[in-house]
Amino acid sequence: MELRHLRYFQTVAQELNVTRAASILHMAQPPLSRQIRQFEDEIGVELFHRVGRGMRLTEAGRFLLEQSLQMTQRLEETIDATRRIGRNEKRWFGIGFVPSVLYGFLPELIRELRGADSQVEVGLSEMITVQQATALKAGRIDLGFGRIALNDPGIVQTVVMNEPLIAALPAAVAVRGDDALTPEELARRPFVLYPARPRPSYADHLLSLFRARGLQLRVIQEANELQTALGLVAAGLGITLVPASVQRLHRDDVRYYPIEAPGFVSPVIMSMRAGDTSPFLARAVEWVLQHAESPLKA
Template sequence: MELRHLRYFTAVAGERSFTRAAEKLRIAQPPLSRQMRDLEEELGVALFERGSRPLRLTPAGRFFHEHALQILERADELRITTRRFGEAGRRQLIIGFVGSALYGGLPDVVRGFRAAHSRLEVGLIEMNTVEQIAALKEGRIDVGFGRLRFDDPAIRREVIVEESLLVALSPDHPLRERETLRFVDIAAEPLVLYPRSPRPSYADQILSFFRDRSMEAQVVQEVRELQTALGLVAAGVGISLVPQSVQHLRRHDVLYRPLAEDSITSPLIMSFRASDTSPEVREILEVIRAIYNTSRSIVSSPAN
């Protein structure tokens, strides 16, 4: 049994189809089916219920799938860690981040970390949370700052802060006179939603607030960038819901109003590999705690 057998098997189990798995793996279906038959013969058990549509795993197959995933994750961690040892002469920390994190404490975190580690190369790459998880597993970044909660045993996450959301309005919007808005006040307003893609994203957090209240969001336009959303708000196209830190981006043509409901928040989350015990990751956490002035501002959120 080789790692490629495990990768082929998990692809078939995940896609629940030999055809789709073969396309994903970029191999022909007959060799893939043959590899799976060879694996079953080696194990002495059937892993798939081949008469089912979509394809289902047998009880033995489910057991094997669970452990195959763990083995592949450990193999990926070993590959990443070994590569890091090979790069020991070139110390670096690569940070992935969502664009809205730049309006909060992330610039202070990076500046403080750079000041304490002048010989360490610090790089920043903008990417959404889903892309950050893949990049962490592949070793392309060391730390991610995103807004989506997720469960992945290979990744540890730390909630840095729960940001209240603000309603962004045009200067002549009828709701501009109110100091505080309730969610019901904005439910029927045309909504400018971002980011348009890829999903899931911050946009899905916003839509969930409507669904939780049995309301339907009146999405008038979906855009890729926060700045574009604010530009459309300024033009009177609609309103938008933005993290509180975005008000630091002072625009004369956009007003911000808080929501009365305390539960309408968006987290800023730091993510890193669960197996990463490097001093750089530990020290950037210390910088975050210093900036937010208390370790209680960071709540550990292990995967369940």
């Protein structure tokens, strides 16, 4: 499938008339009709109902039109930004992040950076810490926020805060008041572990905290996303541990409890390329160290 085939489909779907679509696309009608037929054959479903000389979209065709218009709009925006960057009209600054840091200082940082310099395009990519390291060295991002330490000479890391971990339990599960739970109590309950892959990740950090106390978690389900893990907790499959800032995500079907154990924290770790002297990066780093809670150099 080529992008031009998608453009042909969109034009015909919006006009519902091959003759008018062909005129807009500056091509003859028979080749356009053949291209649409080939496109349907490639996808394996009919996209149009053809009745006499008229046509209308099938259910599948309506879905493809809606989804593909969103996709091509995003592609056009990306190409436009690429051209501006290539003409030195704008610079690109990429940030990689694990989902849980979105409940802390990251949204404010993004607002700060997007308003700091109109000539800088700030892009965001959700990825775990290991993926951030690869993306940093490849130049796809310039700054990363994760939760595990890496031993990589090409990456400089700074622990900007140590965030307490809390236990997420189904709201329907009876727990004594709002008392803190011990690691021993938590280890006896079925556990939802995330992310399942790729590893190493936040999941390995959690496992190591329990292993250090001679405990082994009863993992009954793995999930790839924080939101999925909390959904499984709400459904009663088990419990999980999340950084304390996740409490800002209010859910009626999940309750959060403190953990009675020193060291049950999850660091927020800022990563960047070794030797990167970009002034915009320096500005971002300075803002983080000033605004993140209890900054602590790694």
